Amino acid sequence: MSNVIQIKRRSSLPEPTPWSFYEAGNGEWVVCRETYQEGEPEPGSFSDAPIMVNREIAGRYPIAYDAIAKCYELNGYKINPHPLDALAHLFHMATHHHTGGSRVIAMFLLGLYNGERFKFDLTDLRRLDDRNQECVLSVLRLDIRPQREVHDWLNLITNRTDFGHRFEELACSYNVENSVPAQADDPVLEPFRLPSPLN
DSSP states (O other): OEEEEEEEEOSSOOOOOOOEEEEOTTSOEEEEEEEEEEOOOOTTOOSOOEEEEEEEEEEEESSHHHHHHHHHHHHTOOOSSOHHHHHHHHHHHHHHOOSHHHHHHHHHHHHHHOTTTSOOOGGGGGGSOHHHHHHHHHHHHHHHSOSSOHHHHHHHHHTOSOHHHHHHHHHHHTTOTTOOOOOTTSOOOOOOOOOOTTO
16 A cells, blocks of 8 residues: 655665554554655656655554564564563562662663663663563663653553653652652552563
8 A cells, every 4th residue: 555645856766664653543553664666757857867756655553563563574684572571571670679770670661761861871771681671672672663652652662641740750769860759749650560571
């Protein structure tokens, strides 16, 4: 399925873009890419033929999890673990374990949540075991072209709305520089345990 979405002029046809996914207005998640084909030049014109930019749609999915998996498959990316599983696992490790590795994971997540406030040293990733390193790389790939912020992904997969506050709580629990303690008028967070889907 494809839809022409715009016209450009170039001297040669570009390669198709990588497959990507986005949330459509109707709640569906769409996997698509842009492809290019040469159009017909205007009669009597000496300029290059117009290049037609098409949106090729690979599928529409009711949940983000399946759209991401399809997008990664089409691009030939490794998807073990799935980035949303990896994100849930890392948040579980950061909030339910208190080791040097869990602090590294917490700082990584906080860096994605708000990199201006929470600086992260990439060399700290060397302190993680292979499994958690793979989870970090999976989440990082998801966040390179973010459709949502990390706390919003967690809100989505848990059907909650309070993960922004939970990230602030996470920063305070590790006494991270620039963390802000909860104020009297902040909502009280109910106890919530996010299990790791990878255990």
